[in-house]
Amino acid sequence: MRMRKATRTQTRPRKRRPRARVPRRAMRPRPLKSLWSSIPATKTRRKKKRSKPVRRAGWGAVTAVLVLLAAACSSPVPEKTRPTTDVTVASSAPIARTAADILLAFSAYDYALVGALNGEKVRAVSADRFATVARAQAGLVSSNTTKVVGVSVDAVGPIRDRLVALADGLTDLSRDALTYGDVRDPAALSRVFSGVERGWASLRELASVLPADAALKATIDRGTSITSTASSKQRFTLNVGPYTTAAEAADAATKIGANATAAKESPFTVRVGPYADRAAADAAATTLAAQKITAIVTEDAVYTFARSGAVPDAELWREPERSIDVHALARKIALSQDAALVATGTDDGYLALHTRGGELKALVRFNAGVNQLAFTNDARFLIGGGQVLTNYVMPAPNDSVGVPVRLTGAAQSLVYVPGVDVFAASAGGSDGGVIGGRTPDGLPLAAPFPIGLGSAGGLLAASDYGDLFIAWQTSGGYEVKMFRPGVDRSTRGVLRVPGIGKAFTIDPSGTYGAAVTDQGTYRFQVNAADPTKSITKIATPVRDVEFARDGTLYLLDAQRVVAVDAEGATRWTTPLVDGRRLAVGPRAVVLDGTDRLIVLDPKTGAVDELAPVGQIQDLVVSRDGRWVGLIAEAKRAVLFRLP
Structure with missing residues (x-):
């Protein structure tokens, strides 16, 4: 009998559905560095460990922590302390x-x-x-x-x-x-x-x-x-146009009437009015519409400004108090003692005289440029000119007085000598220089005038007591002489400074002097028993020197201004950018560059900068020390009043 073999039933494997492919997103490349750190970001793979069952003791600890957290969360947030005190x-x-x-x-x-x-x-x-x-x-x-x-x-x-x-x-x-x-x-x-x-x-x-x-x-x-x-009121006008050309706009304005104004630049519109109120403007627009002219009524505010009360002189002393339009090409200015009169001279030969308020009193024409001007201390007379200097009677000269001073060249220096009440002027020339003198009303002075000089001419200075000082170049150095006009009939030597002279000054009391040569800046005592022994070199050559009435000597150089006290010690030094001009009253005034004007504190050298007025051609201080006068842009005389 054939036996059947038992066999295992084989099931057919299920077909697996293919997964729908999700398109990959374009991955942004990871930055090499973190966005918030300079340390390169690194990839770290972490292995996830399975947690072991929590034991009883572990659960108890967690429960305790949770209870503490709950207690903390349920506690009230402390209120912010409110301020209770005022600002001190x-x-x-x-x-x-x-x-x-x-x-x-x-x-x-x-x-x-x-x-x-x-x-x-x-x-x-x-x-x-x-x-x-x-x-x-x-x-x-x-x-x-x-x-x-x-x-x-x-x-x-x-x-x-x-x-x-x-x-x-x-x-x-x-x-x-x-x-x-x-x-x-x-x-x-x-x-x-x-x-x-x-x-x-x-x-x-x-x-x-x-x-x-x-x-x-x-x-x-x-x-x-x-x-x-400030006050304002509404203004109503009509706008007509625009037109293609300025000529068309002008023609339309003529047709509209006398109160129409055509624009000369694009857009070429015509402005009609103004009118007191909108009703009047609307009526005018209706009238123009009847003439087939379209007009738009516009409304704007017109402001009127006024000032009153106290005049802020003290607050605005750094600003010009007055500005006077003078003849063009001006390069020289002179002030009377209190700046009540302002004289200016021009390159083309005009001498103009104005009051401080800007009223023109005289305009005189010379044959050459006017580079020298000076008032008497009482402002009754003025002398001015270039190679020829003429005297005038103030305050409203009709003509010159006296005999003009005729020099050998353009005037280098002009001074008024108080005490003896005379003018003196110097000039150089190829055949020799000269010093001429006149009384305020133009009369020639007696000997030793005229005084001969070398071809280089010389510089003049005067004391308040009537002494006239002359500094001129000789073969032996820069020689200083002095005399009293009307009293002395000859000059007498004071001293000789080594080098070729560039600048020279005498203090108002006539006690001290200073000279600048190519070898240095020197200070000396005029009334010493032997002035030559008092010569002291106080600096390298500077651009200018000037004494204040208290005996302080100011040295102006390109990069600095220095104050030297009456004992000869340096009081202070103030840096500059490009020192150009120096004028001294109670305070020193310096032109630093072409347009920067500064006033220096006499004790500390602290700087107050005056308001800019443009390029400056000349700078002076009135005798009373209260006014600074200057020529700006070669066409304006500008006055500052110092506090």
């Missing part, structure tokens, strides 16, 4: 004083800007100058505001509130001033005036909660006494 007086008082200075500057320059906008010549500054000042004040406002934030953030109280209000107001004021400086928007200027008024009011409120401060009160009173105001 020690912190707020300096901020208040700085704010007062800022507001005082705005009050003064608002006043001066209004003057310029209204066409005034006294205490007036241009819009460009106002913009410069506004930018400077903006920096001070920003700094002061930062201080306010620092002291008020953790404070509460009336001082803090008033400080914040004051800072907000000054910020708005500064923003409006910068806006006006950028776009000359009269509405912005009107807001500046309002901001100044608001600032003074805020400062008064702050001062009311501070201890009495006399200086702060004085500044507030001074600032509020200088006022500038």
